[in-house]
Amino acid sequence: MRPSAAVVELNRAERSKREKRERIVRAARQLFLSKGFHATTTSEIAELADVAKGTLFFHAKSKEALLVMMFQEEVGRSIERAFSKVPKAALIDQLTHVFGIMLKDNQRNIGLARIFAKELAFVHGENRGIDAVMATIFEKLDRLIAGAKEREELPADIDTALLAHNLFALYFTFMLRWLGSGEPTPHRRDPSLRQILEMHLRCAAS
Amino acid sequence: MRPSAAVVELNRAERSKREKRERIVRAARQLFLSKGFHATTTSEIAELADVAKGTLFFHAKSKEALLVMMFQEEVGRSIERAFSKVPKAALIDQLTHVFGIMLKDNQRNIGLARIFAKELAFVHGENRGIDAVMATIFEKLDRLIAGAKEREELPADIDTALLAHNLFALYFTFMLRWLGSGEPTPHRRDPSLRQILEMHLRCAAS
Numbered sequence: 001m002r003p004s005a006a007v008v009e010l011n012r013a014e015r016s017k018r019e020k021r022e023r024i025v026r027a028a029r030q031l032f033l034s035k036g037f038h039a040t041t042t043s044e045i046a047e048l049a050d051v052a053k054g055t056l057f058f059h060a061k062s063k064e065a066l067l068v069m070m071f072q073e074e075v076g077r078s079i080e081r082a083f084s085k086v087p088k089a090a091l092i093d094q095l096t097h098v099f100g101i102m103l104k105d106n107q108r109n110i111g112l113a114r115i116f117a118k119e120l121a122f123v124h125g126e127n128r129g130i131d132a133v134m135a136t137i138f139e140k141l142d143r144l145i146a147g148a149k150e151r152e153e154l155p156a157d158i159d160t161a162l163l164a165h166n167l168f169a170l171y172f173t174f175m176l177r178w179l180g181s182g183e184p185t186p187h188r189r190d191p192s193l194r195q196i197l198e199m200h201l202r203c204a205a206s
Numbered sequence: 207m208r209p210s211a212a213v214v215e216l217n218r219a220e221r222s223k224r225e226k227r228e229r230i231v232r233a234a235r236q237l238f239l240s241k242g243f244h245a246t247t248t249s250e251i252a253e254l255a256d257v258a259k260g261t262l263f264f265h266a267k268s269k270e271a272l273l274v275m276m277f278q279e280e281v282g283r284s285i286e287r288a289f290s291k292v293p294k295a296a297l298i299d300q301l302t303h304v305f306g307i308m309l310k311d312n313q314r315n316i317g318l319a320r321i322f323a324k325e326l327a328f329v330h331g332e333n334r335g336i337d338a339v340m341a342t343i344f345e346k347l348d349r350l351i352a353g354a355k356e357r358e359e360l361p362a363d364i365d366t367a368l369l370a371h372n373l374f375a376l377y378f379t380f381m382l383r384w385l386g387s388g389e390p391t392p393h394r395r396d397p398s399l400r401q402i403l404e405m406h407l408r409c410a411a412s
Contacts, residue, residue, distance in 0.1 A: 038244040121386030162405045173375035180327030199368045202409050
């Protein structure tokens, strides 16, 4: 079967739309990293991406929206990678594995990681994209905690969602303090992330 | 005894220096709140404070330094207030009392609290002022935890400094998410700060 002319036309339009979106995200990323998030304007992004301002607004209503799009892509991928091969081990080892991969991804991409860590808590009106990423990570953490309960590492009556919340909050503060410190890696931090999480998981021993 | 002319002169110079410092901090605060931290320049601060730029630089080398000065004053006072009348009660009640007062101070002064929460992790070269505030709060938290150990609410072998670190990290994330949310008060957040801290203390107690 040969595709009709209309389908070919549609595919071309779809491809052009996707290419423009990619150009816009790439341009925004480049400017956020070189000039800083605050100093970058949407006009500059449109210019560097070589699209009209209307096209930019079709894809993203603001630089905040662009930042959230990047966050969804980058951190979404990082979460997939982090949880793809979780070792059959104690919860503390699973957590240091998962968060270790996410920290390494931050390290590889430290300029953008710093912007995410600093800006995203204060972004308004674009929370759906952030919430979607957070829902994914909490669902995956919940599953690890449920596994630890099954193995009787944790008491069965402990609130899974609340424990996942706390473990992520501790990871987040650790990451934020590292990214804010200007140090290139999180390895020398005291206390270490493992010590921090172990302190919270002491209940595992009961 | 009458003070000598030289002493009078010195007092006057001292007073003028202090007054200028206060004017500078007040002007910086006003501009940070009205224009935002990033959009404010040190020239504008000097102009609004009615001092020469050299005078401003004598008191603070950068806007970051001014922000840290404000943090030391405001949060320093808030910590004093929060820990001044800690109830004779269980650790969880003491913590919700202390952090409750600090959250209320943030609420009263929400514009500045948002700037502190967003900027201070990323301030460089002015960390001594931040570290001094953090040392005060950790010393006071350590004392509460030591009291809970004495009352046998917590096992004696638990690492006091590490537990204080975690409890503060959980408070900080709670505060950051509230301040980032745009909501005027932290009262409706789910999970509540009390639930979050209880979850950690449950684990620490077992």
